[in-house]
Amino acid sequence: MADAIDQEIEAIKVVLVALSPLSEKARASVLEYVTRRLAVSVAERKDGASVSNVAVSAASASSVDTIHLKTLKEQKKPRSANEMAALVAHFLENQAPEKERKSTINQEDIKTYFKIAEFRLPRTLRVTLPNAKNAGYFDSAGDGEYRLNAVGHNLVVHSMPRGAGRKSRPVLYRKARKSRAAARSSAKR
Secondary structure (H helix, E strand, C coil): CHHHHHHHHHHHHHHHHHHCCCCHHHHHHHHHHHHHHCCCCEEECCCCCEEECCCCCHHHHHHHHCCCHHHHHHHHCCCCHHHHHHHHHHHHHHHCCHHHCCCCECHHHHHHHHHHCCCCCCCCHHHHHHHHHHCCCEEEEECCEEEECHHHHHHHHHHCCCCCCCCCCCHHHHHHHHHHHHHHHHHHC
16 A cells, blocks of 8 residues: 555555646646546546546556557667667566566566567577676576666667767867877888
8 A cells, every 4th residue: 555655645645746848838738638647537626626536547548558569669769689688678578568467577578579579589599698797787587588677778768779868979089089099100111
């Protein structure tokens, strides 16, 4: 019971933070869209204010959480098999259809879900998960099974796509560095 209340409070905080900087019109638009998307019925209180009826059907709630793996891959843009393995594990744990969800992955999952996402299969498939574990994204769960750890979760949720929002180095800097290197090599001759 306390966990459900904590989750509700956390959800309220997230919504408030997201809506605070918006105008009143934008807030109303966002809330209207979300209530339609989640199939939440809105009832009128006796004083005329709107109150959300929290009887959201389980089917509509789970359909919101699901996303196709290929779409997720295109959004997150993994750059390596290690990153893609972490993405697959996160997908299977949190965003796959309810009956496909699982907390660990194995070599067969890598093969299957890399193909579904149309991500290039690694040359040596059997070392993909051990490599991703050595990179710090997984913990071993025994019997060839691996569990995404906090580092892997943070990679997928907060760091992908890599470099999003960062400015690249100016082209002049790269050119200047190359010209300095060329000058050094010619000075040695």
